[in-house]
Amino acid sequence: MGSKLHFQSIKHGPPLPHHDDIRAYKREYAAALDEKDPLRRFRAEFIIPSKKDLLRKNLSESEGDDQSDPRCIYLCGNSLGLQPRNIRKYIDQYLRSWAIKGVTGHFVSHEDALLPPYLHVDDAGSKLLAPIVGASPSEVALMGTLTGNLHILMSSFYRPTTERYKIILEGKAFPSDHYAVESQIRLHNLNPATAMVLIEPEDTERPILSTEQILKVIDDNASDTALVLLPGIQYYTGQYFDIPQITAHAHSKGILIGWDCAHAVGNVELKLHDWEVDFAAWCHYKYVNSGPGAMAGLFVHEKHGKVNGSSTNGEDDAYRPRLAGWWGHDKATRFQMDNNFVPQEGAAGYQISNPSVLDLSAVASSLEIFNQASMPALRQKSLQLTGYLEHLLLKYPLDNHADDRNKKLSFSIITPANPAERGAQLSILLQPGLLDKVLEILEENGVVIDERKPNVVRVAPAPLYNTFTDVWEFHRVFVMACREAVAARDG
Ligand SMILES: Cc1ncc(COP(=O)(O)O)c(C=O)c1O
Incomplete structure (x- = not known):
């Protein structure tokens, strides 16, 4: 499916959807990019918290790894990376040898x-x-x-x-x-x-x-x-x-x-x-x-x-x-x-x-x-993931992440637009008065990112465990959150 779509190739860049191809903004498009991702096996090496576990008030009930529960959208590796599964093997060996x-x-x-x-x-x-x-x-x-x-x-x-x-x-x-x-x-x-x-x-x-x-x-x-x-x-x-x-x-x-x-x-x-x-x-x-x-x-x-x-x-x-x-x-x-x-x-x-x-x-x-994944391969995927995130944020054609009243975007990206001048993180500057509501809606929907008050959210797709579908899901919830936050602010 994804392979039939047009791609614009840009230097350092992701296989961006062609601007006027509406299919590119569908979840299937992101899933097709995941299918072709040569690093996709590494996601399974990490424990992605489930949405249920994020809300859990005690630790003992679960080991946090029941795969039947939907996973959260974790885009916060710039703050705290997720737990590799093999860490237990390493720490068990240390405990055992001691x-x-x-x-x-x-x-x-x-x-x-x-x-x-x-x-x-x-x-x-x-x-x-x-x-x-x-x-x-x-x-x-x-x-x-x-x-x-x-x-x-x-x-x-x-x-x-x-x-x-x-x-x-x-x-x-x-x-x-x-x-x-x-x-x-x-x-x-x-x-x-x-x-x-x-x-x-x-x-x-x-x-x-x-x-x-x-x-x-x-x-x-x-x-x-x-x-x-x-x-x-x-x-x-x-x-x-x-x-x-x-x-x-x-x-x-x-x-x-x-x-x-x-x-x-x-x-x-x-x-x-x-x-x-x-x-x-x-x-x-x-x-x-x-x-x-x-x-x-x-x-x-x-x-x-x-x-x-x-x-x-x-x-x-x-x-x-x-x-x-x-x-x-x-x-x-x-x-x-x-x-x-x-x-x-x-x-x-x-x-x-x-x-x-x-x-x-x-x-x-x-x-x-x-070392298994290698930094050149990770950087290559990272450029694509972050480029895809930027593309969805800035080019989404339905315009429903705009403030309906003045048709202006309710946010801007402060991270450099040149992929060579950034890593995995995009920092998004929200219009004043939106941050709390946006964070509330992201949290309700199991999206984990972090904020820098008063108006910035930092979103970081980590190429070891994040997917193009994660990015797509984030964007879907973020669009909704911005729209609702603008409505709540402007009454
Ligand atoms: C750029 C930078 N410097 C310093 C620190 C402080 O690190 P630590 O508490 O591990 O010394 C951090 C923590 O996030 C950081 O991001």
């Missing part, structure tokens, strides 16, 4: 184990993580939490001098990033009023930052800036920044640059090594589906991870000073306990504590699925 081996679980491997003994789970985690962010395994580490890791990295990469002491970040940065930068500046007895350079959007309703604007702020502060910290994808607008160009520009001015990839990891195809990013940090509870507050990840470019194999008491020129702990110590001599810190090469040398194997098992379970 139960039967106690401390010897650190060293003893099992023939059927998904992960190596506890002593080496960090290496296994790095191998799984590296292809997802375009790094070599020695450039990444699974550890800690996002904001904690930003502090750890900034304590090493932000070493202000009297000449270079500023940090450039966006004015609308995620609060935790803002606080982290501000507190780092204060820790060095500097004043955020002079040392913190905020890139402010020209349009506060649609706070997109052009690459030109970012480069200009870097130029204007080139001589006294020590560090730039930006998001790979902006949490509010969904804008995907030009990481390679901005990184190269910062470097050309002698400035280090770090990227917060919370909304980019598992979403777009990152090439952190090739782009020569100095450092990056991210969490794994959004697109990477590892559970609320899951263990985070960091990247340190190989040029910054070099060590010469000796202790750091002044003789190692290659070594970048950092906050150290025993897990960053060279594995071969870690247990000699001689209090001579010999760092591991690469990102592993930034580890501080021994990793929680429970937490790492959760992240590994999801990374295993990502």
Whole structure:
């Protein structure tokens, strides 16, 4: 059915329905796209909450996985990803090995184990993580939490001098990033009023930052800036920044640059090594589906991870000073306990504590699925899903998502229209006075998205588990919700 329809092929784009082909707006069209989706088997790897379970007031009645109940429309992977089914296998193995081996679980491997003994789970985690962010395994580490890791990295990469002491970040940065930068500046007895350079959007309703604007702020502060910290994808607008160009520009001015990839990891195809990013940090509870507050990840470019194999008491020129702990110590001599810190090469040398194997098992379970699917294939599907969502929102020909009185759309999309400048998320700005009613109707219909008050909803089809039919269903309910919200507002 779908194959008989016309397609417009656009660069990076989805197989968009031809504008005047009304069949393209039918559910069958979305179902036909799902049929042809080469990644469709991955949906079954996740537990999609049922509508009934979303309303449930107790946990014990159900395991939440009775497939006869209709599933919700979950488009909130930008906030909290869904649970991979194989997480139980990983966590059961962890519980079992701890139960039967106690401390010897650190060293003893099992023939059927998904992960190596506890002593080496960090290496296994790095191998799984590296292809997802375009790094070599020695450039990444699974550890800690996002904001904690930003502090750890900034304590090493932000070493202000009297000449270079500023940090450039966006004015609308995620609060935790803002606080982290501000507190780092204060820790060095500097004043955020002079040392913190905020890139402010020209349009506060649609706070997109052009690459030109970012480069200009870097130029204007080139001589006294020590560090730039930006998001790979902006949490509010969904804008995907030009990481390679901005990184190269910062470097050309002698400035280090770090990227917060919370909304980019598992979403777009990152090439952190090739782009020569100095450092990056991210969490794994959004697109990477590892559970609320899951263990985070960091990247340190190989040029910054070099060590010469000796202790750091002044003789190692290659070594970048950092906050150290025993897990960053060279594995071969870690247990000699001689209090001579010999760092591991690469990102592993930034580890501080021994990793929680429970937490790492959760992240590994999801990374295993990502590696099966591969980021290029996921990005390809993501471009199609998000393009389809945008197409339905903006081109739906029946015009019944318009405010009937003035025939104006009751919303606009603030995320960039260029698919290369966004990931899976579209941020929709509603007309004033509509948000509460729209959210109420979406919830009643089992649609899960998130909002940023006063007027924005963020909708994120995640290519691992979302379908074109999910997008179609969302659009159907959203159209109805907007219409009812306009009617309620205008009496
Ligand atoms: C861009 C960004 N930075 C920082 C954080 C804070 O993360 P955490 O609480 O894991 O440190 C988040 C959380 O969503 C985020 O989206």
